Amino acid sequence: MLRVGRGPLVVSTSIALLVGATPTAWAAPPQSGQKDFEKPTATGAASQDGIAAESATATIETDGATTAGVPFRHVTEAPVPRRCWYGPGWTGQQYYEFWKDGGVGRSGMTGDAYAAQGLLYDGFQEHALDNEGRWYEPQCALHVPGDERLAYLTSHPAVYVAPGEPAPAVQESVDPRVLAQIAAEHMQLPVGTIRWNPSVQGSGATVVNLDTFVWVEDATTSVQVTASVPGVWSRVEARMASMALSAPNARDVTCPDAGTPYVAGMTGSSCAIVFERSSANQPVKSGQQYPTVTLTATARWEATWTSSLDPTPQALEVQTRTVTAEVPVGEVQTIVTR
Amino acid sequence: MTLRRALPILTVLLLSAGCASEAVEPPGLEATVAAEPTPTPSPTPAGAVLEPSDPDLGIVFEDVPQLEGEQVDVYNTVAYFQKEYWRMMRTNELSPGFDIVASPELRTMMQGVATQNADQQLTLGGVFHTSIGAVVVEGGTATVTVCDDYREVTGTDPAGTYTSQEIGLENLASQLTLGPSVGDAWIVLTGSPAGAC
Numbered sequence: 337m338l339r340v341g342r343g344p345l346v347v348s349t350s351i352a353l354l355v356g357a358t359p360t361a362w363a364a365p366p367q368s369g370q371k372d373f374e375k376p377t378a379t380g381a382a383s384q385d386g387i388a389a390e391s392a393t394a395t396i397e398t399d400g401a402t403t404a405g406v407p408f409r410h411v412t413e414a415p416v417p418r419r420c421w422y423g424p425g426w427t428g429q430q431y432y433e434f435w436k437d438g439g440v441g442r443s444g445m446t447g448d449a450y451a452a453q454g455l456l457y458d459g460f461q462e463h464a465l466d467n468e469g470r471w472y473e474p475q476c477a478l479h480v481p482g483d484e485r486l487a488y489l490t491s492h493p494a495v496y497v498a499p500g501e502p503a504p505a506v507q508e509s510v511d512p513r514v515l516a517q518i519a520a521e522h523m524q525l526p527v528g529t530i531r532w533n534p535s536v537q538g539s540g541a542t543v544v545n546l547d548t549f550v551w552v553e554d555a556t557t558s559v560q561v562t563a564s565v566p567g568v569w570s571r572v573e574a575r576m577a578s579m580a581l582s583a584p585n586a587r588d589v590t591c592p593d594a595g596t597p598y599v600a601g602m603t604g605s606s607c608a609i610v611f612e613r614s615s616a617n618q619p620v621k622s623g624q625q626y627p628t629v630t631l632t633a634t635a636r637w638e639a640t641w642t643s644s645l646d647p648t649p650q651a652l653e654v655q656t657r658t659v660t661a662e663v664p665v666g667e668v669q670t671i672v673t674r
Numbered sequence: 675m676t677l678r679r680a681l682p683i684l685t686v687l688l689l690s691a692g693c694a695s696e697a698v699e700p701p702g703l704e705a706t707v708a709a710e711p712t713p714t715p716s717p718t719p720a721g722a723v724l725e726p727s728d729p730d731l732g733i734v735f736e737d738v739p740q741l742e743g744e745q746v747d748v749y750n751t752v753a754y755f756q757k758e759y760w761r762m763m764r765t766n767e768l769s770p771g772f773d774i775v776a777s778p779e780l781r782t783m784m785q786g787v788a789t790q791n792a793d794q795q796l797t798l799g800g801v802f803h804t805s806i807g808a809v810v811v812e813g814g815t816a817t818v819t820v821c822d823d824y825r826e827v828t829g830t831d832p833a834g835t836y837t838s839q840e841i842g843l844e845n846l847a848s849q850l851t852l853g854p855s856v857g858d859a860w861i862v863l864t865g866s867p868a869g870a871c
Contacts, residue, residue: 365841368798368829370763425770426770444726445723445726445750450774473773477778483814
């Protein structure tokens with residue numbers, strides 16, 4: 337009896353547990369958004385709701401030439417913080433419905449006072465039924481000083497764009513100094529490859545106590561970078577002003593350029609260094625077959641910038657580019673025979 | 675006539691913002707169920723014309739401070755900003771009213787809130803209590819402290835109705851910074867957290 341009695345009891349308990357574990361239809365409540373000043377505000381493309389972007393896209397064009405006289409050119413884009421701009425806003429109907437007499441916008445004291453000052457868009461009643469055409473409104477980013485913002489807003493009335501009509505030409509108000517900075521940051525200066533002569537066939541070794549002609553192959557010698565947004569451009573022009581050579585057991589040298597590529601019969605060079613000791617006592621570095629010294633060439637670049645708003649060149653911070661090479665240095669042994 | 679000039683000047687001083695604090699039940703006592711009192715707006719100081727509460731919209735301005743001069747204009751701008759904020763929270767849509775009192779960056783933030791709630795089919799209702807205080811005007815800049823109190827706010831989605839706590843609304847204070855705008859008016863440029871109310 338006891339065993340019989342226990343069987344059904346156990347079964348019943350199991351069923352009860354299963355029922356208790358059955359998922360219910362309960363779901364977590366939705367989580368509401370609210371003002372959150374800890375999150376950075378988003379930037380990006382304008383939305384259909386008329387929220388304008390705080391960044392524009394600058395086009396960056398780079399033109400330059402290498403030591404071999406080969407021109408190069410490339411174009412890229414980069415975001416640039418806007419200052420003030422025309423952004424797409426409300427449709428004619430949305431704006432009218434909000435600001436019309438008796439509209440929601442006039443229900444409060446402050447909104448009514450705003451309308452009473454004549455600050456509503458001119459002719460907004462004419463677009464009361466247009467739910468496709470859109471107002472383009474002057475807007476300024478946070479970092480724009482109050483005086484500049486006010487000047488822009490008061491001198492750029494909202495513009496209505498009917499369906500099918502092109503948006504007003506965008507005249508970005510971007511600080512040319514910002515564009516110049518972006519141009520400078522995108523200034524690509526390929527460092528090239530160090531070559532030298534004498535360069536013994538096989539080892540590439542030069543020799544002590546003789547001028548070793550040095551040049552940098554495929555180095556950039558001049559570059560021009562233009563960053564632009566519609567209505568504003570800034571251009572950075574840079575050139576290699578000098579190149580410093582340094583190496584252990586050699587006096588430092590400053591050359592006026594990236595050196596002169598060696599050709600047979602050449603007796604002098606704009607850039608030469610003299611090694612005073614052999615590298616024979618140096619270790620064989622990784623990737624090398626012979627003991628070497630490290631030759632360092634540091635190019636010094638001077639740059640200026642101008643803009644569509646001011647053609648006067650203004651100096652930018654000097655930049656340097658460094659390239660190294662491992663140079664075997666040997667001694668010439670002379671055998672005197674009688 | 676400008677917005678500022680349209681507003682009568684009040685010659686009194688203001689100070690701090692703070693939300694009405696809830697009474698704390700002494701430990702050991704059994705709470706009794708009572709109807710939650712419906713706060714009423716604080717009286718507007720005589721002589722000042724301040725943006726009023728809006729029962730239709732469901733927004734109540736509390737602890738209305740005593741203000742003078744440009745503080746009145748700043749208060750009204752922020753009050754209008756709060757009304758548009760609450761309108762957005764109720765409709766999940768921004769309105770053209772935000773354009774006259776909020777910077778593009780703040781409108782972007784508000785659009786994010788509206789989109790988040792709309793994506794969840796969440797709509798808010800009830801009464802939004804807010805207080806505006808610590809109004810300081812220095813030259814072309816003004817700051818205020820705002821408290822958002824959602825205690826009487828409810829949320830609804832297709833699955834049901836929720837309290838403000840259930841949908842994660844927190845009573846938070848923030849400091850707003852304002853700058854000059856067209857028409858001799860003010861615009862809210864940015865904000866920063868200022869803790870709990």
